[in-house]
Structure formats: structure tokens, C-alpha cells
Amino acid sequence: METVMLDTGISERGDMQKSRVKVGIKKLDLFYSDFQALKDVNMDIEEKKVTALIGPSGCGKSTFLRCINRMNDLIPGCKVTGDILIDGTDIYKENIDVAYLRKEVGMVFQKPNPFELSVFDNIAYGPRTHGLRDKKKLEIIVERSLRHAALWDEVKDRLNKTAMGLSGGQQQRLCIARVLAVEPSIVLMDEPTSALDPISTGKIEDLIAALKNDYTIIIVTHNMQQAARVSDYTAFFLLGDMIEMGPTTRVFQLPGDKRTEDYITGRFG
Amino acid sequence: MTANDRWSSKEMILQYRARQKRRQAIAYAFMYLAAAFAVATMLAIIGFIFTKGISEISWEFLTSDVHDAGREGGILPIIINTLYLVGLGLLFAAPLSVLAAIYMTEYSKQGILIKIIRYFTSNLAGIPSIIFGLFGFMFFAKILGWSWSLLSGSATIAIVILPTLIRTSEEAILTVPAGYKEGSLALGATKWQTMVKVVIPTASPGIINGIILGMGRIVGETAALVFTLGSGTDIASSLMSSARSLSLHLFILANEGISTSKAYATATVLIVIVLILNLIAGWFGKRINRYKDAR
Ligand SMILES: Nc1ncnc2c1ncn2[C@@H]1O[C@H](COP(=O)(O)OP(=O)(O)O)[C@@H](O)[C@H]1O
Ligand SMILES: [Mg+2]
Numbered sequence: 001m002e003t004v005m006l007d008t009g010i011s012e013r014g015d016m017q018k019s020r021v022k023v024g025i026k027k028l029d030l031f032y033s034d035f036q037a038l039k040d041v042n043m044d045i046e047e048k049k050v051t052a053l054i055g056p057s058g059c060g061k062s063t064f065l066r067c068i069n070r071m072n073d074l075i076p077g078c079k080v081t082g083d084i085l086i087d088g089t090d091i092y093k094e095n096i097d098v099a100y101l102r103k104e105v106g107m108v109f110q111k112p113n114p115f116e117l118s119v120f121d122n123i124a125y126g127p128r129t130h131g132l133r134d135k136k137k138l139e140i141i142v143e144r145s146l147r148h149a150a151l152w153d154e155v156k157d158r159l160n161k162t163a164m165g166l167s168g169g170q171q172q173r174l175c176i177a178r179v180l181a182v183e184p185s186i187v188l189m190d191e192p193t194s195a196l197d198p199i200s201t202g203k204i205e206d207l208i209a210a211l212k213n214d215y216t217i218i219i220v221t222h223n224m225q226q227a228a229r230v231s232d233y234t235a236f237f238l239l240g241d242m243i244e245m246g247p248t249t250r251v252f253q254l255p256g257d258k259r260t261e262d263y264i265t266g267r268f269g
Numbered sequence: 270m271t272a273n274d275r276w277s278s279k280e281m282i283l284q285y286r287a288r289q290k291r292r293q294a295i296a297y298a299f300m301y302l303a304a305a306f307a308v309a310t311m312l313a314i315i316g317f318i319f320t321k322g323i324s325e326i327s328w329e330f331l332t333s334d335v336h337d338a339g340r341e342g343g344i345l346p347i348i349i350n351t352l353y354l355v356g357l358g359l360l361f362a363a364p365l366s367v368l369a370a371i372y373m374t375e376y377s378k379q380g381i382l383i384k385i386i387r388y389f390t391s392n393l394a395g396i397p398s399i400i401f402g403l404f405g406f407m408f409f410a411k412i413l414g415w416s417w418s419l420l421s422g423s424a425t426i427a428i429v430i431l432p433t434l435i436r437t438s439e440e441a442i443l444t445v446p447a448g449y450k451e452g453s454l455a456l457g458a459t460k461w462q463t464m465v466k467v468v469i470p471t472a473s474p475g476i477i478n479g480i481i482l483g484m485g486r487i488v489g490e491t492a493a494l495v496f497t498l499g500s501g502t503d504i505a506s507s508l509m510s511s512a513r514s515l516s517l518h519l520f521i522l523a524n525e526g527i528s529t530s531k532a533y534a535t536a537t538v539l540i541v542i543v544l545i546l547n548l549i550a551g552w553f554g555k556r557i558n559r560y561k562d563a564r
Contacts, residue, residue, distance in 0.1 A: 069455060103457035113448030116471050125466065126456040175452070182456050 022047035022186065022216040023068060028082035030063055030072070037063045039240045041082075045233075050208060050217045052227035052248065055237035056263065061220040064237065065188050068218065069105040070098050086186070103130060106179030108189040112171035114163040114178075119146075119155050122163045122174055126182035141181050149177035150207055169200025176207065187211065189219040193226070205230050224264060228252055236260045315540060322537030325530045331538070335502035339518065339527050344535055346504040350419070350512040351488060351542070353505055354498070357423035358487045362430050363480055370438035371464055386435065394432040399492040401429050406496035417499030420508040425497045426490060430483040437482065441475025442468060484546050488539065491516045515539045 023045040030038035037060045045051050053061045066072045067080060070091065083090050091101055103126070114122050123142040132138060142159070146152040151173040155166070163174055172192060179187055189208075193201040208217060208230045221227050227234055228248060235245035236257070244257045255261040329343060336342030369386055377383050405425030415421040445468050453463040469476070491514075499511025500521060513521070515535055522532040 071451065071455060074451075074454070099457040099459055101457075102455055107451075107455040109448060109451065109455075111448055113446070113452040115449055115452065115467050125453070126458075129453070129456060129458040129462055129466070178452075178456065 020047045021045065022087065023218075024083070024085040024088075026083040026085070028064075028067065028080070028084065030060075030067065030081075031079045032075070033077040037240050038067070041242045043235060043242060043245055045216065045218060047216050048212055048214070049232040050212050050219060050230055051233040051235065052231035053218065053220045053235050053237060054222075054224065054227050054263070055243075057222075059237040060240045061237050062190050064242075065107075065190055065218060065220055068186070068188055069102050069107055071102075071107065073098065103182050104184050105186045105188060106182065106184035108172070108175055108179060108187065108192045110191045111195055112168060112175050114166070114171050114174050116162065116164055118160045119163045119166070119174065120159040123178050123181050126178060130182065145177040145181040146174075148180050148211075149173045150203060150210075151177055167200070169196050169203060172196060172200065172204060173207065176204070180211075184215065186216045186218070189217065191220050191222055194222060201226075224252075236263060238263070318533060318536045318540060321530075322533035322535075325534035326537060330534060335518075339502070339522050339531055344515070344518065344538065346502060347513055347515055347518045347535075348538065348542070349504050350501075351514040353419055353512070354423055354426065354494075354514050355484055355487050355546070357419065357508075358426040358430065359480060359483060361424060361427035362434055362483060365427075366431055366434035366479075367438050367469070367476060369435050370442055371469075373435075374439055374442045375460065375464060375468075390432045390435045390439075394436065397492070398429050398490060399495075401425055402493040402496045404428075405493060410497055415509065417497065417501075417511045418509045419498065419505045419512050422494050422498030422512065422514075425493050426487050429490060429493050430486050433486070434479050434483050437479025438472070438476050441472035441479070444475065445471045481547060481551075485543055488514070488543055488546070489516055490514075491520045495520075515542070 021044045023043075025041055025043040025045070028038055028041040029036065041064065053064065055061055063072065067084060068086075068091075072078045072080065080092060082092075084092060086101075086105070089096070115125060117125065120142055123145050124138045127138060127141055132141075143152060143156075146155060151170060154170060155174075158165075163171065166174060172195075176187075176192075193204050196204065205226065208219065211217060212232075219227075219230065231248045233245060234248045234251040236243045236251065236255075236259075238259055244251065244255070244260050246256070251260065252264060255264060331343060331348070332345050333343035334346060335344060373383055373386060402425065405421055405428070409415045409421040409424050410417060415424075449467050449471060450463055453467045454460070458466070494514060494517050498514060498517060500513050500517070501511035502513060503510070505512045516539060519532055519535045519539065522528055522535065
């Protein structure tokens, strides 16, 4: 069977066009065995914008995020129906190359998860995994990714030391750099700052703002202010339903649904 | 107690803390005694063997052949054969056990094969090794026709240590945080790449620890080898040579009343070799985990 690669088509598009759908979600249902965790979710996620997913714990934000890079495949008994189109290609088609999909759709986890390797090897891990052996190129990629993640100055003298010695905030930026090193077009972030102090959180938020020039970012956050600060669009989830989605300022100032308003104003959640 | 009463007072807390501190001090004292007792017993045994054996040990003893069934001469061939046995036993058992552990933890959760291996690892570890010796004799020595040889002996010993090795490797792999695996898979690595590059290296101290245990078991094993390794006293020239390991030699010397002093000397060497093997293994474990630059 021939394997289909995603056509991300970054190069052939000019920079002048404005809104373009990067990820289209159609009638997405997800079951963990008998339990339905996502119910008929429909969304269009715009390219090179930050989309925030908000909602109370257990409403399916992480589950939804993990559909986009098919990390849910790892969970036994998990069944997905409906379509997720990335640049028009259905990523749940049988013959999609999942490893390539995950290269294209990077993920940053809630708890920083650097490998027990040197800083350098952590960043080089992805490119090496995908077959790059050239030392010169690896050095360039490592430096570029670390600079991009605003971490270079802090670690340039300790590239060969273990990454486990970095602070939590540095580890998380390392994980972001590690994702950037495989050159994705989409970056998924699942509460990336919930384990971090306010200063590290600020740095990561600045980073997100800088990254949106080049990447489509989908971020789950518990923190309403964070959603307001970093995102262009916000989607509100409740008990597996996507209640509403729109430009962040609109959703926060003029929620279209009573439940969204209740959540935002802190009446439950 | 009414709604505004506090249940705690400073004196009460401090008093209770003092009591808890005394309890802790008593517990520490017992722990210390227990540990001291364990160490003292070990030192006493080692000391006893050493004082009996050390006078017999000389450069001569370590470097010459066995003469007159062990009554005279040294134990050089026996030392070398023991090392062969350790090397071959691990060569068979280590890769097998790591692969089995990977399969069990990562690739399949159910299935008949898994059930068999689980049963094997949890029940076979407790079976007396003489049973394995008998099996090895029947299967390797007789049916496969390998006779009493280094090959039969190391194959048998590999089976003896396999359950422990699988178990320790499995546990080591299971302790690797799920986040590491997800981090690698999310970068587009395959399961196998993730295993080889992230999971196994992270689990390696645990795996190596299991291998150390296995080595100790091989060096100390006698019963499984009596019927399989043979009793040759020359340096094994091939896999098919009959040989003797140190503990087997020790057993024969003592059992047949050949020479008590040589038995103690052999025991001393055995202890020293176990200590050295442990040092090497420890050093090896550290090396693997040093995440040196791979640039
Ligand atoms: N692996 C799983 N197996 C079964 N149920 C799960 C699993 N992961 C999450 N769930 C359930 O799915 C629902 C959504 O979970 P999740 O996506 O983690 O929520 P959120 O990230 O919004 O807090 C919860 O009710 C949770 O209990
Ligand atoms: Mg979550």
C-alpha cells in the first residue's frame, strides 16, 4: 500500500493571503471503550494563528489535542470517527504515515519531558530519528532551535551536560526547541505552563507570540488570562462538546453561549 | 468544642513532635543495629574464609595448572573457565531477556506467549537449580549430544538466570516515565526507535543491575553445572570441552576430601572475583549513563 505524505505546502504560498484553514475537524467523535469523550466536534483552525482550548478539567481538551497528532492511537480501546483534515488530507485515512504526521504536528506536554541525554542530544534526537547524521547540520539545527526557543544563551556553555539539570522552565523551552528541530508546521501544547513559575510562564508566552509567525499553534490552557493574552481564537469545551469558537476578544467579551459566559466569569469550572 | 475553638495548641504540637522524634530515634537505632548485624555477619564469613585461605594463595597458585585432581598445583584453568562460563551464559541470557522484556512491556499485553513467559518468570525463579541441571543433562548433553561441556553448562546456566533477568529488565523498563516515550513518539520516532534510543538507555542501570545479579548467580552456581559442565581441569579449548568452574572445583575438593586448604584458597579467589565483577559492572553502568557528547 502506498503511504500518503501530508502536503503542507508551506513554500508555494505567498505571505499576503490572510486566513487559510490549516486543520479542519469534521464530526469528530471519540470513545474510550464505552465512554464518549468527544461529541460531534466541528472546528476550523486557522494557519499561523494561536488557537486556545479552554474548559473545565475532564471536558476533553487533551483528548481533542491528542487526536491531531494521533497520540490517542497509543491508548487501547480508543476509537475515533469523523475526519481531521490537515491541509486537506485526512489524517485518519488508513494509509497515512503516522510518524511523518507527528513530525509535522509537534507536541509539547504538560510536564516537561526531556530525555536523560545531553542538551545537544535532546535537540538532535528528532532530526537523528528522522535519519539526519551530518554533524555540521545537526550543530546548526541545535543552535537554531535553541535560539528560536529563546534558550540558547542560557545553555550554550552546557550543551554536553545532561538536560535533567536545567530548571523546569528551561526544560520546557528545551522541549519546545526539540519540537522545533523537527520542523513541524503545527505545534500542539497541552497546558505547557501549568507546572511552571510565573516568570518561566511569561517567557513561554512570549515565545508563543514569536512562534506564531511560522507555526500554527493549538494550546490547551486552564488559565483564562493566558488564553486572552496569547491566543487569536478561543474554543470552549464542556463535557466533550465544543460549545463555541471565535476570535478570542469576541469570545471573552461577548460570549455567544450562556455556558461559555458562566465559565469565563467563573461561575463554574 | 464549639465552632471557634482551635483543636491545636502550640504546647500540644511541640509535645507531640518531641514524642515523634523520640520514636524516630528508637527506630533509627534498630535500623542501625539491623544493618550493622548484616554487615558483621558478612564480614565474619568473608574474614573466616580469607584467614583460612590466604596462606595458601600465591602467585604460583593463581598461575599454574591443576595437578593431581587439585591436591597440588593451582587454579588458573578454573579461573579462566569460570570467566568463559560467565561470558557465554550472559551472551545467551542477556539479549534474550531484554528482548523478551521489551516484547512483554511494550508490544503485547495479552496473548498466550505473554502468559507463558509471565508464568515462566514468576515460577521458574524459585525452582531448585538441580532440576535445571537435570534438564540440561537430558536435553543439552544427551538429546542434543553436547555432552559435558562449556556449551551445555552455559546453556543450562543461561536458563537458570533467565527468569530473574527478564523480571529485572521488565521492571527497569516499566519505571521509565511515560512522558519520555510520548516525547519520542510525538517527534515521529517509531516504537522501536523509541525503545532503542530512549527507553532502554534510561532503563539500563536497572538492566545492568539484573545482569550483575545474574553474574553472581553464575559464579556461585554448582548444582546446575554438576551434570552439564563436566569436571575438566584444563583451560577449555573449545565450546565442547569439559570444564570446571570455581564453585564446582570447590565443591569437588571439599566433597571428595581432596584438600581442605586448597578449598579455602579457592573460596577466597571466588569471593575476590565476585567483588571484581561487581566493580566492573558498576563502572560499566556509570559509563553508559554519562550522556557524553555524541557530536
Ligand atoms: N486513557 C483514557 N481512558 C479512558 N478515559 C479517559 C482516558 N483519558 C481521558 N479519559 C476521560 O476522558 C475525559 C476527557 O479527558 P481529558 O481529555 O484528559 O480532559 P481535559 O484535558 O480537558 O482535562 C475525562 O472524563 C477522562 O476521564
Ligand atoms: Mg488535560
